[in-house]
Amino acid sequence: xxxxxxxxxxxxxxxxxxxxxxxxxxxxxxxxxxxxxxxxxxxxxxxxxxxxxxxxxxxxxxxxxxxxxxxxxxxxxxxxxxxxxxxxxxxxxxxxxxxxxxxxxxxxxxxxxxxxxxxxxxxxxxxxxxxxxxxxxxxxxxxxxxxxxxxxxxxxxxxxxxxxxxxxxxxxxxxxxxxxxxxxxxxxxxxxxxxxxxxxxxxxxxxxxxxxxxxxxxxxxxxxxxxxxxxxxxxxxxxxxxxxxxxxxxxxxxxxxxxxxxxxxxxxxxxxxxxxxxxxxxxxxxxxxxxxxxxxxxxxxxxxxxxxxxxxxxxxxxxxxxxxxxxxx
Amino acid sequence: xxxxxxxxxxxxxxxxxxxxxxxxxxxxxxxxxxxxxxxxxxxxxxxxxxxxxxxxxxxxxxxxxxxxxxxxxxxxxxxxxxxxxxxxxxxxxxxxxxxxxxxxxxxxxxxxxxxxxxxxxxxxxxxxxxxxxxxxxxxxxxxxxxxxxxxxxxxxxxxxxxxxxxxxxxxxxxxxxxxxxxxxxxxxxxxxxxxxxxxxxxxxxxxxxxxxxxxxxxxxxxxxxxxxxxxxxxxxxxxxxxxxxxxxxxxxxxxxxxxxxxxxxxxxxxxxxxxxxxxxxxxxxxxxxxxxxxxxxxxxxxxxxxxxxxxxxxxxxxxxxxxxxxxxxxxxxxxxxxxxxxxxxxxxxxxxxxxxxxxxxxxxxxxxxxxxxxxxxxxxxxxxxxxxxxxxxxxxxxx
Numbered sequence: 001x002x003x004x005x006x007x008x009x010x011x012x013x014x015x016x017x018x019x020x021x022x023x024x025x026x027x028x029x030x031x032x033x034x035x036x037x038x039x040x041x042x043x044x045x046x047x048x049x050x051x052x053x054x055x056x057x058x059x060x061x062x063x064x065x066x067x068x069x070x071x072x073x074x075x076x077x078x079x080x081x082x083x084x085x086x087x088x089x090x091x092x093x094x095x096x097x098x099x100x101x102x103x104x105x106x107x108x109x110x111x112x113x114x115x116x117x118x119x120x121x122x123x124x125x126x127x128x129x130x131x132x133x134x135x136x137x138x139x140x141x142x143x144x145x146x147x148x149x150x151x152x153x154x155x156x157x158x159x160x161x162x163x164x165x166x167x168x169x170x171x172x173x174x175x176x177x178x179x180x181x182x183x184x185x186x187x188x189x190x191x192x193x194x195x196x197x198x199x200x201x202x203x204x205x206x207x208x209x210x211x212x213x214x215x216x217x218x219x220x221x222x223x224x225x226x227x228x229x230x231x232x233x234x235x236x237x238x239x240x241x242x243x244x245x246x247x248x249x250x251x252x253x254x255x256x257x258x259x260x261x262x263x264x265x266x267x268x269x270x271x272x273x274x275x276x277x278x279x280x281x282x283x284x285x286x287x288x289x290x291x292x293x294x295x296x297x298x299x300x301x302x303x304x305x306x307x308x309x310x311x312x313x314x315x316x317x318x319x320x321x322x323x324x325x326x327x328x329x
Numbered sequence: 330x331x332x333x334x335x336x337x338x339x340x341x342x343x344x345x346x347x348x349x350x351x352x353x354x355x356x357x358x359x360x361x362x363x364x365x366x367x368x369x370x371x372x373x374x375x376x377x378x379x380x381x382x383x384x385x386x387x388x389x390x391x392x393x394x395x396x397x398x399x400x401x402x403x404x405x406x407x408x409x410x411x412x413x414x415x416x417x418x419x420x421x422x423x424x425x426x427x428x429x430x431x432x433x434x435x436x437x438x439x440x441x442x443x444x445x446x447x448x449x450x451x452x453x454x455x456x457x458x459x460x461x462x463x464x465x466x467x468x469x470x471x472x473x474x475x476x477x478x479x480x481x482x483x484x485x486x487x488x489x490x491x492x493x494x495x496x497x498x499x500x501x502x503x504x505x506x507x508x509x510x511x512x513x514x515x516x517x518x519x520x521x522x523x524x525x526x527x528x529x530x531x532x533x534x535x536x537x538x539x540x541x542x543x544x545x546x547x548x549x550x551x552x553x554x555x556x557x558x559x560x561x562x563x564x565x566x567x568x569x570x571x572x573x574x575x576x577x578x579x580x581x582x583x584x585x586x587x588x589x590x591x592x593x594x595x596x597x598x599x600x601x602x603x604x605x606x607x608x609x610x611x612x613x614x615x616x617x618x619x620x621x622x623x624x625x626x627x628x629x630x631x632x633x634x635x636x637x638x639x640x641x642x643x644x645x646x647x648x649x650x651x652x653x654x655x656x657x658x659x660x661x662x663x664x665x666x667x668x669x670x671x672x673x674x675x676x677x678x679x680x681x682x683x684x685x686x687x688x689x690x691x692x693x694x695x696x697x698x699x700x701x702x703x704x705x706x707x708x709x710x711x712x713x714x715x716x717x718x719x720x721x722x723x724x725x726x727x728x
Binding site for chain 2: 004005008011012015016018019022023024026027030088102105107108109129131132133149150151191192193194259299303304305
């Protein structure tokens with residue numbers, strides 16, 4: 001063996017050995033096996049939808065990180081009640097809930113969509129490709145809907161797209177993607193290869209819904225009729241819409257620059273856009289608490305998320321630290 | 330070479346120049362490294378970093394254009410300095426280093442964009458000198474087989490990548506950094522392999538390089554090949570549209586959708602060597618044109634009432650096997666040795682830019698007419714150009 005070959009063989013061995021050592025080290029120092037919760041947590045308490053509970057995904061370090069947690073709406077600083085349910089996204093309304101969970105060990109990524117009843121027991125499960133992004137339940141509890149990120153539909157390409165679908169809880173009808181929705185922009189039927197949908201929000205009648213559609217660099221707010229299965233673009237630059245319980249306003253994230261959004265509220269009658277007094281960057285679908293308060297996660301200094309609330313005109317306050325995906329039962 | 334000691338491919342690999350096999354193994358290892366990152370990237374961005382991956386998708390077109398330009402630069406510099414191996418090595422090394430960039434970039438969006446750009450730049454730089462090395466290391470009579478072997482080894486790497494990524498994630502308890510570190514280690518091993526096992530090829534002629542890319546295009550044979558390759562590229566439908574059409578036509582479960590490209594890659598792997606050898610025997614341009622015919626048939630099956638999805642994927646894979654390695658094998662012998670990398674870069678960049686234009690055109694037609702009519706119109710145009718390319722054959726028909 002020549003010295004040159006010997007050196008290369010040594011180099012290859014060193015590299016592979018280094019990689020294996022790194023993997024072994026990562027396995028040994030896995031953060032999720034921490035034994036202590038960083039915040040007070042109580043277990044064994046029932047978790048039910050009673051209208052007085054705030055549910056969220058617990059992000060505080062410890063054995064219960066990533067689990068669904070609950071605190072009383074009146075006392076959000078109380079010790080978190082947790083069960084055994086792990087969800088990456090969670091939403092609930094009228095005794096129905098949806099839990100999106102990344103399927104372990106799946107490449108390309110798959111997501112389990114689990115429909116739950118009022119006692120958080122599993123009613124139905126679907127497995128679809130993609131990683132969890134948004135989840136919602138219609139105010140009447142009849143529809144659950146979701147948005148997943150899917151990788152480029154092309155061999156060896158790194159494009160991303162979103163796929164938004166819904167499930168009728170009573171009938172079991174599954175719409176894997178709403179891309180077949182007949183959409184009209186400026187009165188004309190819109191076709192394009194690059195259409196992406198995300199963030200459905202249903203009205204109280206369980207038929208009218210709003211969703212963001214993106215195509216060719218523009219995002220449209222689509223107002224859609226589920227039974228007629230058609231939609232119309234009614235505004236631009238409205239992403240992740242969330243309809244207020246009275247159906248008059250849409251809270252959403254408004255693009256400020258590439259990759260930066262802020263909270264905004266559109267009045268559907270007057271078409272006026274207002275900004276609640278919090279201009280920090282938001283990247284989620286806001287949740288309404290009543291008709292005057294919004295809940296949303298913000299990135300914190302430890303690079304996780306905190307839950308904040310803001311009134312339409314009153315200042316923002318920290319609601320629950322180390323938490324995301326808020327929802328009321 | 331450990332690969333030479335396994336069963337049936339033994340005799341085949343022995344007849345293929347050692348340098349080509351070595352380059353194939355370098356590509357295999359590099360592709361494992363690249364595809365393992367591609368497989369975990371969406372999970373890493375969404376779960377590891379909590380980012381919104383749509384921000385990255387928009388940059389894709391920009392990268393493709395930049396890669397095309399860098400391919401020309403890589404080819405030209407490699408010829409100019411007569412250092413094919415060194416320039417290819419720089420490309421491989423850039424991609425290897427970019428893997429560690431993920432650890433340094435953290436969750437900063439522009440930094441991640443830069444890391445992805447460096448990876449693509451490395452790929453752009455290395456392609457032309459690598460293909461020139463394959464071409465110069467081979468006997469002109471069996472060049473199709475050489476490129477077939479290289480592309481087959483390359484595709485094996487693409488298959489192994491996601492498997493290795495799954496293994497690393499499982500072993501490290503879902504630590505994404507472990508995937509990047511492993512990917513970096515493998516990519517660096519490939520650079521070491523290139524440096525020690527692959528032989529550089531210096532042109533035998535003592536003459537100084539006199540012509541440039543412009544001079545090359547004055548050669549009518551080469552110019553016609555470039556024009557026809559680009560002309561066919563203008564009507565070659567992008568992969569993603571093929572898969573979308575297949576998914577709609579047969580209502581493929583969305584959970585199986587990500588597996589469709591594996592069908593294409595599998596056929597590509599199986600047919601790369603046989604079709605390369607066929608090209609050596611009956612003429613490479615015939616096989617190249619025949620590959621486009623396979624794509625036409627695949628698209629007609631998608632639009633028509635009969636057939637099955639697997640048939641479309643098999644034909645799509647055959648299209649790749651009959652074109653991807655066969656084109657450089659067909660054109661390589663036309664080029665002077667000291668301008669091989671430049672010439673191949675011009676040829677492949679022209680084809681790549683034409684295919685980008687095709688993607689835009691299909692998108693536009695889709696906006697006007699919806700998917701099926703757009704597909705049908707495009708397919709008929711491709712058929713017309715394919716027939717013309719067969720009739721006007723820019724290359725002498727080889728025995």
